Amino acid sequence: MADLAEQSQYDSLVQKIYQDADFDFVGVAIQDRLNGGQIRWRHVIGNISQRYRRIILRTGLGIAGLVIRTGEPYFDNHLDQQPQEFMYTPITVVEKLTAAAAIPIVDPTTQLVTGVLLAGYRDNRNVTHATIAKLGYYLKHSEHHQSS
Amino acid sequence: MLEMSNWVMENFTRASDAMFIFQDDQVLLMNDLAKDLIDQSQIDLDYLKAIVLTYIKRDHSESDDCFGCAIKGQLSNITIPVTLNKDSDTPLSFSLVYQQLSETQNVYTITLKSLVAKQRVDQLAMQKSLIQYINRAHEDERKHISEDLHDSIAQGIFTAIMGIGRLVSEQATTSKAEFANQGELIQNQLREVLNEVKGMALDLRPSALDDLGLVPALKTLIQRLQENTGIKITFINRLQAITVPNDIAIVLYRIAQEAMSNAIKHADTDEITLLLLAHDKRVSLEVIDTGTGFDTQKMTQPNGRSLGLLNMNERVKALNGVFTIDSKVGEGTSVKVEFPVRSAHLEA
Incomplete structure (x- = not known):
């Protein structure tokens, strides 16, 4: 039951961000409690392909992977200049994003990083610290909303 | 007259x-x-x-x-x-x-x-650039392994050591629940490192190729690539009971890997199909994508990508195989390789 509630929480979170702010893509990747803790993109909006469904996020690779590893927010406005990973295409490449910002999703009880919230643009608009703050606000609000 | x-x-x-x-x-x-x-x-x-x-x-x-x-x-x-x-x-x-x-x-x-001589000169020039390409590819691979070892594996182990150190020094003051939490965190970190080591070993040389044979090795590679890229890869295996000799199996595997990696990098495709077929005294492997394709005529001038293909061609020729590339702009690419297999390898 908790899983279902969590799922609808993230679904409405990405929808709210997508509607309120004018990002081209918003997604949440979250750790699967089964399947050896795989991290997959479960809640996505503004996608241009279905490839995200098959991707298993690898920690340390791509923006989302870096956020998962470090537990710190991260943003990049020059994604097209990033060297291509060896045999790996991060979500920003699959979704042809030029700029993206991502923040960690931390389990409130264990304080472990269990996922990532990522939003970005395809048309060379820039993301900033303000984008990170905005994503943080939405995430906090949705968690607060969830617990109340 | x-x-x-x-x-x-x-x-x-x-x-x-x-x-x-x-x-x-x-x-x-x-x-x-x-x-x-x-x-x-x-x-x-x-x-x-x-x-x-x-x-x-x-x-x-x-x-x-x-x-x-x-x-x-x-x-x-x-x-x-x-x-x-x-x-x-x-x-x-x-x-x-x-x-x-x-x-x-x-x-x-x-x-x-003079034609023979001219061809020979061309061949020498081609060989030269091919050797340069292979050397560069080797160097790049080493660099990649070194970076992976340093950035992810060493980093991961370092973090775990720090975690254990904190756990030891704070054990008297921390609560049981917090202690367990920290333990789980370190366990997760180490599990991650383990997965990366396994992944690296797989990228370098799949042990499945030696232990289980070509088909399981290809299946493992396909699953990994699907998870890494989100591209749907369909594997059609009609090899039946043919046992492919080891040296041919390795080249088939590497060509599948190189062709799929090319498709992932350049073709902007959502789907790749891999066909492994047995014919009378022949085995063939075909990698087909529905992506952007390219002009095969323009690939006669050596560049990074065509040298990769040329290298594949050389490996195939060395084992009496035939290597063909079919591609048109906007119509996808098909890389095909075919090897003669002695009927001695046919199992009843």
Whole structure:
């Protein structure tokens, strides 16, 4: 039951961000409690392909992977200049994003990083610290909303 | 008739072999290629004549047992292998053909079959760039492994060590629940490192290839690539009971890997199909994508991508296989490789 509630929480979170702010893509990747803790993109909006469904996020690779590893927010406005990973295409490449910002999703009880919230643009608009703050606000609000 | 001789002349001028016509010591005529050869390679005509004369002299000398014999009398030309520019970086090997046109007027031709030499020079240049490419690829791979070891594995282990250190020093003051939490965190970190080590080992050389064979190795590779890229990869296996010899299996695996990696990097595709088929005494592997494709004509000029393909081609040729690439802009790409397999490998 908790899983279902969590799922609808993230679904409405990405929808709210997508509607309120004018990002081209918003997604949440979250750790699967089964399947050896795989991290997959479960809640996505503004996608241009279905490839995200098959991707298993690898920690340390791509923006989302870096956020998962470090537990710190991260943003990049020059994604097209990033060297291509060896045999790996991060979500920003699959979704042809030029700029993206991502923040960690931390389990409130264990304080472990269990996922990532990522939003970005395809048309060379820039993301900033303000984008990170905005994503943080939405995430906090949705968690607060969830617990109340 | 005049027109006819014009055509004959034209044919002479444009012939793919260098041709000289001599009377006595003087050049009467030479074609375009002969002129080019003299201009570019500083070929000494006197040297060529000297070679021919030595041969004629030798063949007609009194000591030659065959002098005047019936067969020799009917030979109108002689062929001599010569190497010009021996001392330079690019020695040119020719078959020199001497043919007499008129004995009374002492008119004769010398033809240098140059095509072979030209091909050889091209081949050498190609080999050179191929070796450079392979060396660079090796270096890149080492760099990649080194970066992976340093950035993810060393980093992960370092973090775990720090975590354990904190756990030990704070064990008296932390609560049981917090202690367990920290333990789980470290466990997760180490599990992650373990997965990365496994992934690296797989990228380098899949043990499945040696232990379980080609098909399970390809399945593992496909699953990993699907998870890494989100591209849907369909594997159609009709190998049936054929056991592919080990050296061919390795090349098939590497070609599948290289072709799929090319498709992932360049083709902008959502789907790749891999076909592994057994025919009568042959096995074939085909990697098909529905992506952007490319102009195969433009791939004759070596660049990073075509050298990768050329390298694949060389590996296939070394095992008597056939390698083909079919691609059109906007219509996707198909890379196909086929190997002969002795029926001894066919299991009943």
